[in-house]
Amino acid sequence: GIQVEQSPPDLILQEGANSTLRCNFSDSVNNLQWFHQNPWGQLINLFYIPSGTKQNGRLSATTVATERYSLLYISSSQTTDSGVYFCAVVLNTDKLIFGTGTRLQVFP
Amino acid sequence: DAGVIQSPRHEVTEMGQEVTLRCKPISGHDYLFWYRQTMMRGLELLIYFNNNVPIDDSGMPEDRFSAKMPNASFSNLKIQPSEPRDSAVYFCASSFSGSGRPPTDTQYFGPGTRLTVL
Numbered sequence: 001g002i003q004v005e006q007s008p009p010d011l012i013l014q015e016g017a018n019s020t021l022r023c024n025f026s027d028s029v030n031n032l033q034w035f036h037q038n039p040w041g042q043l044i045n046l047f048y049i050p051s052g053t054k055q056n057g058r059l060s061a062t063t064v065a066t067e068r069y070s071l072l073y074i075s076s077s078q079t080t081d082s083g084v085y086f087c088a089v090v091l092n093t094d095k096l097i098f099g100t101g102t103r104l105q106v107f108p
Numbered sequence: 109d110a111g112v113i114q115s116p117r118h119e120v121t122e123m124g125q126e127v128t129l130r131c132k133p134i135s136g137h138d139y140l141f142w143y144r145q146t147m148m149r150g151l152e153l154l155i156y157f158n159n160n161v162p163i164d165d166s167g168m169p170e171d172r173f174s175a176k177m178p179n180a181s182f183s184n185l186k187i188q189p190s191e192p193r194d195s196a197v198y199f200c201a202s203s204f205s206g207s208g209r210p211p212t213d214t215q216y217f218g219p220g221t222r223l224t225v226l
Contacts, residue, residue, distance in 0.1 A: 033214055041197060043217040086151065095164065096141070096201075096215055098151040 002027045004089055004099035011104045013077050021072040021102045023087035031090035032063050034072050037101075038083045046072070046085075077106045112218035114200050120224045126188040129221045132181055133202030141215060142175055142185050143199040151199075157183065158205070190225045197222050 003026040013019055023032070034046040047054050047061040049070065054061055058077075063070040070087055084101045091097070113132040121127055133140045141156040155165040157177045165175070172191070177183040187194055201215040 035217075041220055041222075043199065043201075043220075045214045045216065048214040088151075095153055095156070097153075100150060 002029075002089065002091060002097055004087065004097055006085075006087060006099040006102050008102060009100065011102055013104065013106050015078060015106055015108050017077050017106075018073070018075045019077060019104070021074070021085050021104075023070040023072070023099055025068050025070075025087075025089050025099075027068070027091065029065070029068075029089040029091060031096075032065075032070050033088050033096070034061055034070070035086045035088065036081075036083050037086065043086075074104075077104075079106045079108055082106050112200055112202055112216055114198075114218035114221050116221060117219060118222045118224075120226065121190055122226050123191055124189045125225075126186065127190045127194075127223060127225075129185040129198050129200075129223070131183045131185075131200030131218060133183070133200070134204075134216055135181070137202035137204045137216075138180075139203045139205055139215075140177060140183050141201040141203075142183070143201065143217075144196045145199065145220075146196045154185070154198075187223075190223075192225045195223055195225050 005024045007022045031050050033048050036044045049061045049063045051063050051065045058075045060073045084103050086098050086101050088096045088098045115130045138159050142154040145151045154167045155175045160177045175185045197220045199217050199220045201217045203215045
């Protein structure tokens with residue numbers, strides 16, 4: 001089956017720093033989403049981005065479908081950005097396959 | 109909209125008991141998904157429905173698990189009998205497909221039910 005790998009697995013930042021999270025997938029996909037799971041466990045949609053670039057405030061994402069990767073950029077990180085970031089892909093079915101996640105800790 | 113609603117938020121039960129988890133999707137969404145999250149296996153899809161019909165239940169771990177969607181605004185996931193290894197957070201999600209499949213919109217997740225089987 002498709003492999004969805006994220007890097008780095010863990011990331012520790014000081015408030016104000018920028019970061020880039022990567023998601024690699026092993027097959028062509030119809031859909032890719034980025035989620036943030038906050039420390040309380042809630043999964044929050046960040047981006048629906050099968051291709052191209054999108055921006056939302058301090059966050060932006062780029063997916064290069066032909067090269068099978070997506071990047072999530074976090075600028076001027078805040079302590080509230082802490083949590084686990086997942087990318088998830090959809091193949092030619094309706095199933096969302098989750099990556100392994102990147103655990104981010106932002107310290108003041 | 110209130111988003112996807114799940115109940116209960118926490119469930120503690122003893123091995124062998126029946127457990128029922130409930131989900132109300134976002135109104136107007138035609139897809140509903142059940143996921144399980146554990147430390148060992150991460151987030152995995154158990155089953156999903158389209159227009160109340162189960163489409164793929166290949167992720168359901170074994171016959172002890174069953175899920176139904178009697179109408180567009182309710183689904184439940186049952187575990188009978190429950191075992192300690194079923195302890196996990198169970199998420200429900202819904203999405204809207206528009207004019208065709210696969211879903212063209214994002215999946216919206218509920219807050220999850222944290223299940224502990226003693």
